[in-house]
């Protein structure tokens with residue numbers, strides 16, 4: 602067990618239902634005892650200190666909390682941690698290799714696909730899911746794939762260019 606995460610009031614711990622879960626996060630099996638109400642985003646950020654996953658709206662609107670669950674992009678603010686039990690989760694921390702950035706990260710750097718960076722982890726994970734499924738997307742397909750992710754800074758154009766840059770880099774590799 603690597604993390605115990607419980608929110609309880611003093612003296613109430615014995616009455617709080619908990620469940621042990623095991624999730625493979627970025628290739629590493631991690632176990633935790635959690636309350637059934639704990640959100641996946643909070644398990645990642647506060648339980649496992651993977652703070653690359655951001656929380657913006659907590660209402661499934663902004664996409665900043667997007668991670669991959671068995672390769673599918675999900676908004677971790679609207680998923681319970683127990684729903685990830687037995688599954689693979691990939692966060693933005695899992696994108697880069699040991700010594701080099703992922704092509705998507707390079708693309709965002711090369712094409713200036715970020716400003717404040719708050720939306721960026723979610724944008725990158727949604728882009729990863731897209732490129733895994735469709736390595737050569739059109740601009741429209743990129744915009745559609747990222748339509749659940751909001752950015753208040755960039756105007757989106759450079760984000761689209763970043764994903765196209767990454768697609769080209771991955772194709773050339």
Ligand code: FES
Nearest residue numbers: 657658659664678
């Ligand atoms: Fe999850 Fe905004 S924090 S969608």
Ligand code: FES
Nearest residue numbers: 716717752753754
């Ligand atoms: Fe600031 Fe997207 S770069 S919200």
